[in-house]
Amino acid sequence: xxxxxxxxxxxxxxxxxxxxxxxxxxxxxxxxxxxxxxxxxxxxxxxxxxxxxxxxxxxxxxxxxxxxxxxxxxxxxxxxxxxxxxxxxxxxxxxxxxxxxxxxxxxxxxxxxx
Amino acid sequence: xxxxxxxxxxxxxxxxxxxxxxxxxxxxxxxxxxxxxxxxxxxxxxxxxxxxxxxxxxxxxxxxxxxxxxxxxxxxxxxxxxxxxxxxxxxxxxxxxxxxxxxxxxxxxxxxxxxxxxxxxxxxxxxxxxxxxxxxxxxxxxxxxx
Numbered sequence: 001x002x003x004x005x006x007x008x009x010x011x012x013x014x015x016x017x018x019x020x021x022x023x024x025x026x027x028x029x030x031x032x033x034x035x036x037x038x039x040x041x042x043x044x045x046x047x048x049x050x051x052x053x054x055x056x057x058x059x060x061x062x063x064x065x066x067x068x069x070x071x072x073x074x075x076x077x078x079x080x081x082x083x084x085x086x087x088x089x090x091x092x093x094x095x096x097x098x099x100x101x102x103x104x105x106x107x108x109x110x111x112x113x114x
Numbered sequence: 115x116x117x118x119x120x121x122x123x124x125x126x127x128x129x130x131x132x133x134x135x136x137x138x139x140x141x142x143x144x145x146x147x148x149x150x151x152x153x154x155x156x157x158x159x160x161x162x163x164x165x166x167x168x169x170x171x172x173x174x175x176x177x178x179x180x181x182x183x184x185x186x187x188x189x190x191x192x193x194x195x196x197x198x199x200x201x202x203x204x205x206x207x208x209x210x211x212x213x214x215x216x217x218x219x220x221x222x223x224x225x226x227x228x229x230x231x232x233x234x235x236x237x238x239x240x241x242x243x244x245x246x247x248x249x250x251x252x253x254x255x256x257x258x259x260x
Contacts, residue, residue, distance in 0.1 A: 024169055025133050057165055058225040066222050086158065093232050094225055095214050 003027035005034050013045045013110050014038055019052035022060030035067040044076030045113045049106070051082030061094060068100065081109050121191030128183040131176035136168040139186050143196060146188050150255060159233035160253055166226040167198045167249050175200030175247055193255055199248040204241045
């Protein structure tokens with residue numbers, strides 16, 4: 001299953017629900033395009049819901065990092081929501097878990113942008 | 115890395131230098147891993163290491179060159195050993211930046227080799243003649259150490 005992205009607005013926070021695989025090729029480029037489009041439109045509070053992401057490779061990790069820096073460079077914030085155990089493990093062994101602001105609960109994550 | 119003299123070769127295939135080959139090789143090797151008896155977590159780790167290695171071979175090694183192939187071999191003995199060989203120009207492992215260093219944490223790329231090592235029990239990278247790189251990925255077979 002390739003990646004699927006659904007974008008919704010919760011107050012002034014843009015939530016991207018991601019499902020499937022974020023791997024080199026279609027998966028990582030779709031995420032990159034979505035984040036760049038949101039930033040270009042002026043969205044500065046972005047919450048990436050990875051709860052239904054079954055697989056992520058180093059290219060996918062690279063897109064998360066690029067998204068994080070792209071949003072930050074525009075004065076915005078990108079946070080992560082609902083990591084699966086495997087994605088959490090991956091971010092921990094690459095020492096990125098502490099770089100991202102990671103949340104388990106969506107309402108709590110939304111409030112944290114205030 | 116010790117020589118596994120009693121190993122039986124269960125896969126020997128040349129793949130074209132395309133991203134489709136990454137999926138194909140991962141699928142074939144995961145079948146062999148399941149047949150060998152690895153559990154789901156170990157198969158996930160093997161699959162990730164193979165994916166990273168195949169991507170390196172296709173993208174950075176052979177640079178999608180349609181005249182070049184990626185040679186994949188799997189042997190099973192005291193360990194599950196995967197050898198993936200490209201026909202690229204090669205690289206020096208010691209020149210690959212450490213992705214865990216503070217100055218490299220936010221780099222877009224450069225985590226593939228590290229992840230291969232993290233997910234397998236042993237890994238070796240060597241240049242092959244006349245050109246190319248061979249990566250050997252090893253997963254031990256048997257009860258896990260507690």
